[in-house]
Amino acid sequence: MVEHRPIVTFVSHLVLIFGVAIIAFPIWITFVASTHEAARMVQIPLPLLPGDQFFKNLELTLFKGLEGAGAPPVGFMMVNSLVMALMIAVGKIAISLISAFAIVYFKFPFRMGFFWMIFITLMLPVEVRILPTFEVVANLGMLNTYWGLSIPLIASATATFMFRQVFLTIPDELLEAARIDGAGPMRFFVDILIPLSRTNIAALFVILFIYGWNQYLWPLLVTTDQSMYTVVMGIKQMLEAAEQSPDWHQIMMTSLLAMLPPVFVVVFMQRLFVRGLTETEK
Amino acid sequence: MAEIHLNKVHKSYGADEVLHGVDWHIRDGEFVVIVGPSGCGKSTLLRMIAGLEGISQGEISIGERVVNDLEPAERDIAMVFQNYALYPHMSVYNNMAYGLKIKGIAKDEIEKRVNRTAEILEIRDYLKRSPRQLSGGQRQRVAMGRAIVREPSVFLFDEPLSNLDAKLRVQMRLEIKKLQERLGITSVYVTHDQVEAMTLGHRLMVLNGGYVEQLGTPIELYERPATAFVAGFIGSPSMNFLDAKISEDGKKAVFPGGDALDLPGDLAKHANHRVTVGMRPEHLQVDEGKSETTSQTVQVVEHLGADTLVHGTFGSGNSDLIVRLKGIRTIGKGEVLPLAIDPRNIHVFDPDSGKRLDS
Amino acid sequence: MLKRVHFGPSWLPFALVAPQIIITVVFFIWPASQALYQSLLVEDPFGLKTEFVWFDNFIELFGDEHYLGAFQRTIFFSFSVAFLSMTFALTLAAMADRVIKGATTYRTFLIWPYAVAPVVSGALWVFMFDPTLGIFTYTLGALGYEWNHKLNGGEAMFLVIIASAWKQVAYNFLFFLAAMQSIPKSLIEAAAIDGAGPTRRFFSIILPLISPTTFFLMVINVVFAFFETFGIVHAVTAGGPAKATEILVYKVFNDGFIGLDLGGSAAQSVILMLIVISLTVIQFRYVEKRVEY
Numbered sequence: 001m002v003e004h005r006p007i008v009t010f011v012s013h014l015v016l017i018f019g020v021a022i023i024a025f026p027i028w029i030t031f032v033a034s035t036h037e038a039a040r041m042v043q044i045p046l047p048l049l050p051g052d053q054f055f056k057n058l059e060l061t062l063f064k065g066l067e068g069a070g071a072p073p074v075g076f077m078m079v080n081s082l083v084m085a086l087m088i089a090v091g092k093i094a095i096s097l098i099s100a101f102a103i104v105y106f107k108f109p110f111r112m113g114f115f116w117m118i119f120i121t122l123m124l125p126v127e128v129r130i131l132p133t134f135e136v137v138a139n140l141g142m143l144n145t146y147w148g149l150s151i152p153l154i155a156s157a158t159a160t161f162m163f164r165q166v167f168l169t170i171p172d173e174l175l176e177a178a179r180i181d182g183a184g185p186m187r188f189f190v191d192i193l194i195p196l197s198r199t200n201i202a203a204l205f206v207i208l209f210i211y212g213w214n215q216y217l218w219p220l221l222v223t224t225d226q227s228m229y230t231v232v233m234g235i236k237q238m239l240e241a242a243e244q245s246p247d248w249h250q251i252m253m254t255s256l257l258a259m260l261p262p263v264f265v266v267v268f269m270q271r272l273f274v275r276g277l278t279e280t281e282k
Numbered sequence: 283m284a285e286i287h288l289n290k291v292h293k294s295y296g297a298d299e300v301l302h303g304v305d306w307h308i309r310d311g312e313f314v315v316i317v318g319p320s321g322c323g324k325s326t327l328l329r330m331i332a333g334l335e336g337i338s339q340g341e342i343s344i345g346e347r348v349v350n351d352l353e354p355a356e357r358d359i360a361m362v363f364q365n366y367a368l369y370p371h372m373s374v375y376n377n378m379a380y381g382l383k384i385k386g387i388a389k390d391e392i393e394k395r396v397n398r399t400a401e402i403l404e405i406r407d408y409l410k411r412s413p414r415q416l417s418g419g420q421r422q423r424v425a426m427g428r429a430i431v432r433e434p435s436v437f438l439f440d441e442p443l444s445n446l447d448a449k450l451r452v453q454m455r456l457e458i459k460k461l462q463e464r465l466g467i468t469s470v471y472v473t474h475d476q477v478e479a480m481t482l483g484h485r486l487m488v489l490n491g492g493y494v495e496q497l498g499t500p501i502e503l504y505e506r507p508a509t510a511f512v513a514g515f516i517g518s519p520s521m522n523f524l525d526a527k528i529s530e531d532g533k534k535a536v537f538p539g540g541d542a543l544d545l546p547g548d549l550a551k552h553a554n555h556r557v558t559v560g561m562r563p564e565h566l567q568v569d570e571g572k573s574e575t576t577s578q579t580v581q582v583v584e585h586l587g588a589d590t591l592v593h594g595t596f597g598s599g600n601s602d603l604i605v606r607l608k609g610i611r612t613i614g615k616g617e618v619l620p621l622a623i624d625p626r627n628i629h630v631f632d633p634d635s636g637k638r639l640d641s
Numbered sequence: 642m643l644k645r646v647h648f649g650p651s652w653l654p655f656a657l658v659a660p661q662i663i664i665t666v667v668f669f670i671w672p673a674s675q676a677l678y679q680s681l682l683v684e685d686p687f688g689l690k691t692e693f694v695w696f697d698n699f700i701e702l703f704g705d706e707h708y709l710g711a712f713q714r715t716i717f718f719s720f721s722v723a724f725l726s727m728t729f730a731l732t733l734a735a736m737a738d739r740v741i742k743g744a745t746t747y748r749t750f751l752i753w754p755y756a757v758a759p760v761v762s763g764a765l766w767v768f769m770f771d772p773t774l775g776i777f778t779y780t781l782g783a784l785g786y787e788w789n790h791k792l793n794g795g796e797a798m799f800l801v802i803i804a805s806a807w808k809q810v811a812y813n814f815l816f817f818l819a820a821m822q823s824i825p826k827s828l829i830e831a832a833a834i835d836g837a838g839p840t841r842r843f844f845s846i847i848l849p850l851i852s853p854t855t856f857f858l859m860v861i862n863v864v865f866a867f868f869e870t871f872g873i874v875h876a877v878t879a880g881g882p883a884k885a886t887e888i889l890v891y892k893v894f895n896d897g898f899i900g901l902d903l904g905g906s907a908a909q910s911v912i913l914m915l916i917v918i919s920l921t922v923i924q925f926r927y928v929e930k931r932v933e934y
Contacts, residue, residue: 008839012736013743019733020750023810026765027753029776033768045779095660102657107643108650114658121669123921127890128913129867131897131906132679134671152668155661172644173367176334177428181381182355185648191380195371214758216872217894232758236876239764248768255659257762262756274815 027259033252036060037177041248053249061253071238074254077231081213084149084230088212089205091154097197100163101189105175122157126218134221144225153218158280159204165279166200167193203276206269210262231258284345284358284435284468285310286331292339293326293492300326301492303340308470308485313462315471315483317515322489325440328472333357344436355384361438362428365445366421368413374400374424375409378431399431402461419450423503426458430465437462437469443478450521455481476516480504488512510636513560513629519591521560525633528552535559535630539599541576544625547640552630557639560629563591563606569622578603578619585610590620673914679907687836698908707884708909715888718802720868722870723862726806727855730813735843737814738821748818755811759804759869763876766804790878796887797878801886804877807869813858814881820854821847860924889913 029048033041036051065073102108103115126133133152142148170193178188194201219230229237235258238251266273286308293301301323302350308314316324316504329335331342333354342349368377375396382392389639400406403423414419421441429437439458443451459482462469473479480484488503488511490639496508500516507513513521526535526543532550534542535557569575576597584591590611596603605621613619630639648654680698684691702708707835733751737744749926754762772789781788790796824847832842848855871890874880880887880895887895893913 005839009740012739016733016740016743016747019729020747021738022729022755023751026762026769026807029769030765042774044774046774046776048776074733084762099661099801102654103643104647105644106648106650106654106657108654111643114662117665117670118661121665124669124673124700124914124917125868125917127871128674128891128910128917129669129672130894130910131903132675132910133668135675136668136672151664154730155664155669160661168644171365171367173363173365174369175644176354177361177363177367177369178333178380179334180332180354180359180361182353182384183380185653187384192369192371198371210756214756216758216760216875219778220875221898232760232872233454235760235764236872239767239876246771246774248771248774251764252768255761258761259757262758263753266753266756270749270752273752277812277815278819 030252030255031157033248034256036249038247038249042246044180046248057249057253061250061257071229071234072226074231074234074257076227077229077234078257078261080228081230081232081258083146084215084219085209085212085261087146087150088153088215089208091150092156092159092208093201093204095154096156097163097194097201098189100160100167101193103160104164104167118155118157118160120157121155126153130217130221137222143222144228146228148222149215149219149228149230150212153212153215154180159208162200162204162279163197166197170196199272200276200279202269203272203279205276205277206265206273207280209265213262225252286436286468286470287343288327288331288340289342290340291327291330291337291342293330293335294338299492301330304487304494306487306494306497308468311466311468312484313459313469313471313482314485315473315479315486316489317473317476317479317483318489318493318495319515320474321491323492324472324474324489326442327489328438328470331436331470332359332361355381357436358434359436359438360432361440362425362429362442364441366413366425366426366442368421368424370413373410373412374405374416374427377413377424378428381428381432389473395431395433396427399427401556402430403427411547415518418446419454422446422450422454430461430609433580435468438471439471441469441473444473444475451478458482472572477518480516488515490515505630506638507560508638510558510560510604513631517562519604519606521562521629522596522603523631524559524561524596524603526557526559526604528555528557528630530554535628537597537599537601539597541597541599543575543623543628545630545640546625546628547583549640550632554638556633558631558633558636560631561623562627563604563626564589566603566605566623568607569620575622576620578605578621580613580615580617580619583611583613594619646768649841676907676910676914679903680911682904682907684903694904698904702905702908702912707887711887711889711892714798714886717888718798718805718870718886719863719866719887721802722805722809722866723859725802727808727813727858727862729806730810731817731855733810734814734817734821735847737818737848739839744818748815751814752811754808755815757808759808759872760876762804763801763873766800767877768801768806770822790882792882794882795839797882797886801874801877804873805866807864807866808873813862816854816858818849821852824850858899860920864917864920864924867920868913 032047032050034057035054036047037053040047040051062075063073065071071077088158099118103111108140137143137148137152142151148189174192175188184189214232215230216232219233223229223233231254235251235254238254288304288306291301291304292299304327316327318324321467326335330337333352335347335348344357344359369380369395370381377534378396378399379392382395396409397406400409403426405420405423405427408416408420408424408550413424416424417569425442443454471482483500485497485499486503487497490511496503496512503512503516507516510523514523524537526537528535528549530553532548532553533545535545536542578592578594578596580592580594584593587610590607590609590613592605592607594603595601605619611617631637670717679694681693682691683694683697691919737747769775770788770790772778772791778788782880788796790800828846829842832846837845870888871894874886874888874891878886880891887911893909896902896909
């Protein structure tokens with residue numbers, strides 16, 4: 001700090017702790033709710049301290065799910081979420097890498113046309129073209145499939161731009177050296193470009209995994225079959241069921257499980273996460 | 283090993299021609315240097331030999347083959363880049379081995395070759411390190427190692443020393459020279475540094491604005507520069523250029539202040555013409571009272587230790603003149619130095635075309 | 642854009658861009674043009690007959706008080722979310738920028754809501770404000786306030802704003818903190834030598850210098866509130882009570898999927914597209930400025 005003012009520093013810490021408390025409180029309450037039995041969760045006031053039913057609730061939620069909610073066991077939905085999130089993240093990275101490679105390293109007809117087509121996707125989020133996109137997916141017979149869940153979401157202008165940016169900073173001499181060494185385009189791509197972009201790929205993966213896992217509107221549209229439900233969708237089903245029987249201990253356990261993988265990724269890969277977040281905004 | 287033939291090589295970008303026809307025959311095992319100021323087209327020419335730039339017109343052959351349409355990898359060349367262009371994510375070993383792997387050479391053969399090259403360059407201890415962990419000089423060695431390990435018939439160097447500090451540059455220059463002598467591989471070296479060019483090359487090409495100014499050995503370039511450009515480019519400090527007129531009999535150069543100097547040959551056919559006279563600072567010497575031919579009025583004196591540089595004005599005129607004297611001299615400002623020069627060291631150029639006039 | 646050194650023409654680059662381009666055409670450009678086309682049609686209730694009506698759907702929309710209501714509501718909602726979460730994040734970032742010890746620890750605790758899905762965020766807040774069981778409902782009740790967002794539209798709006806802003810604090814905090822930390826220390830020191838105290842420095846040095854970030858976050862937050870809060874609204878209020886929280890994105894979904902009003906929904910989509918396009922343009926023009934900064 002510029003000057004020594006212990007009181008100001010103390011106040012800063014106080015404000016920060018207060019802020020963290022506000023941000024963390026909902027998550028704490030979620031955790032507390034997931035550790036009590038059903039009977040305790042209908043007594044007013046609800047508990048503020050954890051109980052001892054965590055593992056029982058965990059087992060119940062993961063393998064049996066909420067009865068009467070019209071949703072499969074949470075463990076099952078989490079597998080669906082995982083598959084969808086991985087397909088989206090890997091798919092986006094793969095197709096963005098190769099299209100950025102083509103646009104930066106090749107001179108070919110319609111190059112800029114393709115570039116602008118990719119750019120346009122930035123302006124067409126799924127929310128603004130819900131109905132016609134649904135029709136396309138339905139006509140292609142992709143409803144209730146992993147392909148239907150992931151492929152329409154994997155075109156990405158942001159990721160393509162990011163890789164383009166990364167490639168543009170790679171010195172031209174590396175390509176020349178590789179050509180003198182006898183490497184063709186694909187060999188250069190695999191042996192030089194991909195290894196040199198690996199931190200960016202990892203950072204992007206973190207962001208896209210979270211993006212994929214948290215998808216809600218799209219899965220809601222293209223899945224009608226319970227076996228394809230994702231955990232994020234399942235929560236909505238449970239909330240609706242809660243109107244009749246408020247099984248909050250299980251709903252909150254599900255919420256906890258639904259946020260666990262992405263939160264885990266953010267906290268433990270914080271450096272990559274921050275990097276990915278700032279890079280995709282360039 | 284191979285000769286290189288450049289046959290009327292042109293390069294243009296659209297309507298913009300940057301190389302206006304280069305002819306050169308580089309002999310087998312020769313070390314040649316292409317030198318010139320930045321933007322003269324020297325790197326472009328080198329990259330055309332490498333196959334990194336297309337050839338707009340003319341023909342380049344390496345050995346027996348015309349290489350115009352060959353990929354860089356098929357030309358049997360190796361190149362050392364200015365910024366080294368080492369693959370940052372590969373170890374030194376893999377940097378050197380990469381080209382061989384692509385060629386499909388057997389693993390143990392690759393290992394043998396890399397180790398032998400590393401031995402020559404004294405980089406064996408770094409083979410497992412990544413380029414990031416090396417100093418500038420070490421990276422430079424690895425870049426050369428990557429070229430040598432391919433056992434090419436031609437080496438191409440694109441300003442390989444310009445990213446090093448002055449001391450290292452002198453050291454690496456010597457090493458490159460020794461290495462080339464030892465391996466005897468035809469080498470083409472591009473630089474903007476005339477000292478590098480003079481010390482390294484068996485023969486030099488001086489390029490300026492896409493035109494070849496002169497081809498020749500370092501001594502030829504120094505002693506008989508074909509143009510005022512070459513004369514000014516080679517040597518440090520630069521040659522002094524003074525406006526003058528040829529006397530009636532063609533035997534003297536007469537300067538605006540009235541001073542006159544004897545000329546080396548007969549320039550009678552240029553009598554009464556305006557010319558540019560060139561004199562190297564080191565060829566002007568203090569005349570110990572014998573036959574004073576001209577003088578310099580001293581303005582600034584720079585002591586380099588081995589030499590003394592005297593800046594001042596020439597004769598009774600006011601053109602700038604630099605004189606390089608041996609050893610340490612105590613000379614005061616405002617002093618008038620009597621100077622003499624051997625007529626054989628006087629160069630006469632056409633003031634418009636820059637061409638040498640005395641044959 | 643293109644490398645000075647590049648590969649020559651061949652079929653390869655076409656193959657490389659093909660997957661992205663095919664997906665873009667099939668799932669983005671084709672549906673968007675369908676929406677454009679359908680927005681000019683009217684379909685009878687049985688889906689038997691369609692009629693080309695030019696801009697009637699749009700004219701109808703702008704004469705529809707429900708739609709205009711949703712529009713106003715969305716704007717109010719977006720700016721409330723942006724203001725709330727940005728102010729909160731800015732305060733915390735200013736504090737975190739001051740403390741040397743523990744700044745990263747605080748960051749770790751503040752960024753995780755970013756990873757929480759909007760629906761889950763909705764579930765957490767709806768639980769805490771549950772009219773019969775919620776902890777906050779109980780606390781408010783003890784203070785003499787009857788909370789029931791299922792009946793009170795204002796309360797419902799408040800709840801979706803809180804649930805959205807809570808999730809967005811993390812993102813804003815990260816960018817504010819990064820912007821503050823990129824201000825050269827010497828500037829702050831110079832101001833301190835000039836006699837400016839911490840508060841004064843914040844308002845006269847730090848705040849003006851991070852203004853590009855502030856503007857950028859403003860756009861991002863509005864985009865978030867416009868388009869990515871569907872899950873929150875769906876989970877917390879389902880647009881109710883009595884359409885009190887029906888924002889534009891929710892209305893498109895509702896009219897299209899539940900109400901099956903093809904032309905109307907398509908016209909709404911087209912208007913949303915125009916909004917995204919203008920926001921993207923603002924964002925990109927601004928990015929250029931950020932390079933200078």
